[in-house]
Amino acid sequence: MSISLDYPWMLTLIVLPAFVFRIFPAYLQPTASIYVPFFARLVAATGQAPTSGSQVKQRKRIQAIALVLSWLAIIICLARPVLLGEPIVTQKTGRDLMIAVDLSQSMEQQDYQLQEKGKVSRLVALKFLLNTFSKQRSGDRLGLIVFGSGAYLQVPFTEDTLLWQTLLDQMDTQMAGPATAIGDAIGLSIRAFDESNSTERILLLVTDGSDTSSRLDPVDAARMAAADGIEIFTLGMGSVDTEGDDKVDFNTLNKIANITAGQAFEGNSTGAIEQVLQQVNQIAPAQYQQQRYLPKLDLYPWLMGPMLVIYLFVWLALTISAAMANKERADVK
Structure with a gap:
């Protein structure tokens, strides 16, 4: 038995995120602001130049790792890995x-x-x-x-x-x-x-x-x-x-x-x-x-299944972490 890819050319898509990252600008996430009616006088009094209130949100390391692993899993699944059995002759x-x-x-x-x-x-x-x-x-x-x-x-x-x-x-x-x-x-x-x-x-x-x-x-x-x-x-x-x-x-x-x-x-x-x-x-x-053919067993379910479980676990962990952080800030106020 051996493992083979039915569409190996799909592996070239692995580098696609690098091109997207270089060509397209980063997504700016609006942040909370305080609206005041005397904004112009405040700027003049402080002598500071106004800047955009948007920012690029920084991912946590676990998010980056999960994202990279998910992309790799998707590309490998698109290449369709299969387990080849012994040749069968009919x-x-x-x-x-x-x-x-x-x-x-x-x-x-x-x-x-x-x-x-x-x-x-x-x-x-x-x-x-x-x-x-x-x-x-x-x-x-x-x-x-x-x-x-x-x-x-x-x-x-x-x-x-x-x-x-x-x-x-x-x-x-x-x-x-x-x-x-x-x-x-x-x-x-x-x-x-x-x-x-x-x-x-x-x-x-x-x-x-x-x-x-x-x-x-x-x-x-x-x-x-x-x-x-x-x-x-x-x-x-x-x-x-x-x-x-x-x-x-x-x-x-x-x-x-x-x-x-x-x-x-x-x-x-x-x-x-x-x-x-x-x-x-x-x-x-x-x-x-x-007639000679090789029996094939698709392996992508065995790859995507654990990946989805990991991704769901990361999402739940981050959601719980954010909820606890918001609760702590509320308690401090």
């Missing part, structure tokens, strides 16, 4: 990242492998990898959208990664319906980004199927997202060689990514998804801005 988020997860019934298929758990469903594998991914996004705000037959905002943008992970773990298949509404998920993300002030806006769209129930066409939704400056990274959980009802519409996912200047990825295994998330981290690394 981080401000630099990028908003929304993750939209498909919770349709096909996400229950157990065709992915985790070293810790063996063969697991697509959703369990995705949750595990997204948890790891979220820990690497320090400085970003994360949001979460789940979609099936409809799209729902599960987590608005937040810097609380632990909260985001908790709500991610609570997701389950078909909680948003059995179908797949990719276009509606993109449309909902656009609305979520309306509340964002970040210039870096990214949507990671994860699905294992084709759009079957959207009211908004996915490609049209992508054009709207591009107009709002949202980049969409698509992750298809499945293989391009898959046929039938479980086929992932990679053609549409590629169009969505290209329209928004994003990228499309294929995640046909746990390792592939992990590599995809690492690529997203490299393409759009987490961002944050640092």
Whole structure:
């Protein structure tokens, strides 16, 4: 900690009284006089020249000391002395990242492998990898959208990664319906980004199927997202060689990514998804801005408070002294 002055140039005013004292004449205090009708004859008889009855009142030493100390205290307070604390560094988020997860019934298929758990469903594998991914996004705000037959905002943008992970773990298949509404998920993300002030806006769209129930066409939704400056990274959980009802519409996912200047990825295994998330981290690394400031504690109250007490004490002492002197003169008369 250290002490500093915010306005040190105010200290130059300390010499102001010296200039005032030299430039302006002293204040003359009128004194009591005796009025006589024969003043001219009195002057002639005594042979003395008349002079002004005013005089410069002499201050007592304690008054002069109090005046000087008060002026010094006022000037120092105007210079604003502050006590500087330890520097505080805060981080401000630099990028908003929304993750939209498909919770349709096909996400229950157990065709992915985790070293810790063996063969697991697509959703369990995705949750595990997204948890790891979220820990690497320090400085970003994360949001979460789940979609099936409809799209729902599960987590608005937040810097609380632990909260985001908790709500991610609570997701389950078909909680948003059995179908797949990719276009509606993109449309909902656009609305979520309306509340964002970040210039870096990214949507990671994860699905294992084709759009079957959207009211908004996915490609049209992508054009709207591009107009709002949202980049969409698509992750298809499945293989391009898959046929039938479980086929992932990679053609549409590629169009969505290209329209928004994003990228499309294929995640046909746990390792592939992990590599995809690492690529997203490299393409759009987490961002944050640092703000540094010094906490300040104003010291002028601690200076002016005692000074006012001293000044009040001097005033009371002089007032009492003058009153006792007047009483003594009255008693003598």
